Amino acid sequence: MTYRVGIDSGGTFTDLVAIADDGVVRLHKVPSNREAPAQALLEGLAGLAEQVGLPLRAFIADCELVVLGTTVALNALLQRRGAKTALLATEGHEDSIEIRLGHKEDGHRWDFSFPPATPLVPAYLRLPVHERVLADATVYTPLDEEQAAQSVRALKEHDVDAVAVSFMWSFQHPEHERRVAELVRQALPECYISLSTDVLPRVGEYTRTSTTVVNAYVGPRLTAYMRDIEQSLVQRGFRGTVYYMQSNGGLGTQSILERRPVAALGSGPAAGPVAALQLASLLGHENVISIDMGGTSFDVCLVKDGLPDVVAEVDVARYRVGLPMVNVESIGAGGGSIARVDEKGVLQVGPESAEADPGPACYGRGGTRPTVTDALVVLGYLPSDALLGGRMPIESERSVHVIEAEVAGPLGISVDAAAQGIVELAAANMVEGIRMASIQRGHDPRDFVMVAGGGAGPTFAGLLAAELGIGTVLIPKVAGAMCAFGEAAADLRYDAVRSYAARLSDVEPADLDGLFSQMEREGEEALVGATLTEGGVRVERAADMKYVDQIHHCDVPVPTGTLTDSELATLRERFHARHAQLYTYCERDNEPELLSIRASVILKQVQPTLTSSGSTDAPRAATATTRAILLPGALERVDVPVLAGERVPSEQPVEGPAIIEEETATIAVFPGMSASVLPHGLYRLTVPEAGVR
């Protein structure tokens, strides 16, 4: 028997999922170890080995594939524990990562205590280089090598670990950056070097420079981590390959990520939609809305035609990153999101969070503010004594107390009504998040199935689906570790990008075709040596397009195969339609223009047929219990049957109202809905059109 293992290291827990050849899925959760991440990983593998019934070494030898979602790069950024980084920039442009386009983030206009983001490279480590290239690739000022060498020497005195090099319009004329890189390599051979032409060869000096700096900043730490993991596994007999989940939702090898560590920034959350897609595709669905509810946030991502929605530019921990990332709409509506009555007397939920520590009040770890989890406890969705299948005791009276003090009292309503309000408002915020991810990007949520992950995601899923008119919700038994599942099941992916500025009517199809082929070869070469069970190669093409004179673009899928005039006509039509979808109008008498083109090479994995989930649940009472639950809109509590997951019969659906408890997730089946067990370790929640009422 061989296994593929997905490992998701979160802030609190490290989740592991093993998928065996026979399709059996096993789940294990261990506490994370921030100081020694490899340690938690080995503990987790030991837990899986025990479930399988093998010694650790034998189990590891049977793992053909280990995939990690890691927050190492993200945490280096969040906690400011990255490399001591320097920046070499075109003279006069050294400050752009501190000027940050002169913008203060929204949400804080009159909050004068909100601090500016600290630049990753302080002013004294941002040194000028005499050189200048213009937009049309002409060299205005040739590279002054002597002066550049002088700047490099100055860096030597500062003992830096990493150097980012980003010049104006460098992607039009990479020679200056490349030459300076040589100078750095000679003077500082141990330094991690990151060039903007390698990291992000496209227009946008601020984004390109910032991305290059982030790349350099997280590079050394991520590289050390990946080497540590590999070594730990190999020492214990691992013969397979380690892969990493990248921000783009595809797997990357260690060597790809050593060159582009910034691509691992969104490593964790990217796995959610990947898992959602894998599960939904078992039932033939390719259009999926993935939701994942964690402690601090509620993450939504849209998967269309089998591909997660990807965004080309986003701020991560306040630093601009321009590499493709799975477009996760993150709403401050996690289990730990705090409910409060604001200064104007209006109830708010999130974005402030009690996180894992102190956590919700009911955890009894010092949390004094009401959270979404506390509301779920008060209403009876969650048991009043313990969570995680009994492994984590809670104190429900604390939930009652804080909701009374912080919400019910100030609003002059009962604790029950306040708890209902918190849940209703959190759900409304989630619905807005799903709208942002779907309707706001031109997609009708009713054309999608929802896949719900996270501990409380399946509690809310029915409410959200009803509100949005989504008829089917799929909930994996491993909902609480959906990302780890996604990692075990993901495909390999490489993204290539080229700047390509041209009016559509001027595009020579053969020319464009040639560029795409070149990028696709680049991707195939990068993925060579992959040891995955190959299920074929999929190539996706996209173009960033806009109307002539527009500045921002939307991305439009480009037909694959040989490009001729007819494909370009299709592209034109697709762009008009996309613009209208997004912004309510298009301009048919205006000329579309390409800005850059992107190719993604995806090496598909052959998926095992999932059979069932080997449950690790502690044995439970044989009979279904009931709990008094206050349902949405209800005035009175009703006794609702509560079923342990393994006791749910596969032959007949569970009619709502009912609660199904898995070890790491709670599924709410609302009145009018029904839940059935499917053969792949999945539940299907059927939501009638009329909604929950």
Add this chain to the structure above:
Amino acid sequence: MADSRRTEVDPITLAVVQGVLSATQRAMTSTMEMTGRSSVYAIARDYSNCLFDWEPRMILQGEDLPTHLGSLIMATKAVAEFFGGDVRPGDVMFHNDPAYDGSHIVDMCMYKPIFADGELLFWAVSKGHVIDAGGPVPGSYNRDAKEIYAEGLRIPPIKIVDRGVRREDVINLILTNVRSRRDQAGDMNAQLGAVTVAERRLTELATKYGVPVVRACVEQLLDQAEAHMRSLIRERLPNGTYRASVIAEDTGHGRGDQTLSTEITVDDDELTIRLEAPEQLDYYTNSYRSNTLSGINAGLMMFAQVQPPYNEGLYRPVHIDFGPSGTMLNAAEPAPHVNCTGGPQETICDLIREALNQADMSSASAGWNHTWCVNLAGEHPETGESWVEILIASIVGGGGAVMGVADGWHSAGAQASMGGLKTGDSELVELLAPIVLHRVEIAKDSAGPGTWRGGCGLTVEIEPIGEEMTVIAWGEGSKYPVLGVGDAHAKIVEPKLARGWHLRDGEVVREVTENGSFVVRRGERYVTRSQGGGGAGDPFERAPATVLHDVRHQKVSVEAARVEYGVAVDPETLEIDEDATRAARAAG
């Protein structure tokens, strides 16, 4: 999920409705940004989007620009009043004229009435700074205009879409009168997209909750905002009368600095603000009353520091006497005015803030940099087409320090925008206009010293790629540094002022300290520098280690550390000389 136990405005429905209003406003903003053509729309975000109720009262303003805080409120009322009963589903109104309570003619506004169950329920309103509104000067900042008629195209309230049908004749009339026609047509579409996005969402909201519930929520949100402002006034401002005067500097009219005054009376939980100002000038720095209201509201918000979202209820406890018609702060036809949303609006904001700071020094704010901008124009070297660019990077300057709270942000102003504008990416700017940006840098020593330091301004250096470009410099801040708070003061003043320099062969051929227009030829350069923000408290009270940090991070020079902060730093080692510091601080 309404239930029978709740009243029409149960707190949960209220919160949900407010959330939808906020999300709708954000969707409008993202539509403008993503589809706009001109750099002001697409990369600088020089616009504001707002939602109004049926009255119309402003029920949700986003965080776009402080300089639009009041003018949108008055303008929407004026437009609704003009059309009276002639407001129909599918209409979109358009307007820019300050005589109908617009801010200035380059701020073009769209107003879309939104109906539910046949009733007028909302207005979606969008105000955007267009690249040009006609008149003799590209960008429409005509310092020679003696009257508004010489500034550009005035548009009283009109319909550009009538019951769903675009009035192409009217749109054509407008586009014919402005420069950069293609961009402007695109920007108009972007704005139409924004108000249409709002209609889509708000119609759904009304359908879901029903008109009576939505109306009740709106009333409740207004009342609660009002109650909050009342409590702030009652708790933080002692009863009494507070007076302040500020200088509106002479930026080129030659009639000298003018003094603006206010008297604010605090009566329990209400404020009465009286303004006093000299007669209007035949110069474009007059402020019509809706722009003046923006300045007043921005000053109030610097005091109140309210969290988003915002609605008009906040301003109910505030009574305003604009003074007689025909002054610099209550201008009347035919006063020229285009410069008003920068310096004049910011000066009014200073005036109100200064008066309120006297009543409450806790968390008192210093000023932010005043707008000092360059508009650029020329002909494309290849196509010969004319181009106009408002170089937003030139506006961005230092944020104000806040007493006991924080240093000012570097490069986040001007006070008219408070971080809401964006400079635009340097490469994108070079794509849009045939110029080279040789330098976009944080200006050392520009920040106002204080226990809490102001933020630094920016220096921007520009060269034309074609034969020449016209530089139209406008704004203020070249005579006086930004106002500080308490004992904050600057000893090295020059770097804290706004400046322009015309360079030829690296030599300064002209130093620019007032509004003007110049031709800069190929090979020459124009340098513009914004002010830093004001400091708060005595700079000698700033911890020496913090001053040293500023020196090491190149925001404060060694000399300024010694002179302005009394901190002696060794220029070689960049370490503090403790003895010399003690001596300097003792000497005062």
